[in-house]
Amino acid sequence: MAAQTKETYEQTLRWLESSPSLDELCERFPSDWNVVADKLDAVKGKGTQGLHEVIGQYSTPARQSRDRQLPQAARMSQLVQRRMVLISLRSVSDRRESGVQEGAIRFGLIYGFLLQRTLFKKDLERKPVHLGRFGLVWRLSKQRNRLMPLVRPQGIYCFYSRTLIKNIVRIIDGRDAVEIAAGDGTLTGFLNEEGASVIATDDFSWSGSVSYPESVQKFDARAALQKLAPRVAICSWPPAGNPFEKSVFVAPSVETYIVITSTDEREASNWATYREQTDFELDDSTALDTLVFPPGRNRVLVFRRRGANS
Incomplete structure (x- = not known):
């Protein structure tokens, strides 16, 4: 289960705020992942609806929980497991949104170039978007559904x-x-x-x-x-x-x-x-x-x- 001492509890909270990946969470909390994996197996075939059902089994994150009577280790496990399910939900949603079911989600060379020039100054530095130019590129881009799954992990939502x-x-x-x-x-x-x-x-x-x-x-x-x-x-x-x-x-x-x-x-x-x-x-x-x-x-x-x- 997740950390049990107060010092480790606070350290883990800070670590979770750095948005670790699912692989990092599983490596650090393997027993919590085993619990989550069992729950996910139970709703297999239900897609995002099943993931929402699993999320509903958890209360609000530990810092916001009104149930302060739970031991720290139990609250910590609840928080870690909820984060694992949320990441799993995002992964399923990204796959469905992008239409890419296997392999890495990425743009083709031409569409990637057009969207890069339209939305960014350089790399992932955004710029104010020209309405007409964006509309034209967006209509032409057959891979537009891949945009948000690619940029959301970098904190870009619009x-x-x-x-x-x-x-x-x-x-x-x-x-x-x-x-x-x-x-x-x-x-x-x-x-x-x-x-x-x-x-x-x-x-x-x-x-x-x-x-x-x-x-x-x-x-x-x-x-x-x-x-x-x-x-x-x-x-x-x-x-x-x-x-x-x-x-x-x-x-x-x-x-x-x-x-x-x-x-x-x-x-x-x-x-x-x-x-x-x-x-x-x-x-x-x-x-x-x-x-x-x-x-x-x-x-x-x-x-x-x-x-x-x-």
């Missing part, structure tokens, strides 16, 4: 058009803004290039897959909102069921919260928090949805505090 950036800058309207869970700070960089004043913040918990530049300040969401007191908060693809978005709706300085998220509520955001909060009105603007790529996968939500001049 691409921003130039038009989207300009629209968000207009919503910010010169106010102080903070991006929480900003990852490598790409969105903040684009907004600031268009004249906004945004500070990128992140707790650096994805250091295993995301390279954090000096421009991203190390704050968790709650600390960032308390210390920087922005009038506008921004988040792009917050993790599904995350605990930190609750901090946005109780932060007294925040007048507007802009969220770029998934059309599938299971993939991103804390939708329970969105529905429970009562101080903000939601503008679910489909006009902005179409300005995030790939098309049909993203939603842009703008929460405005009732009574605020925002």
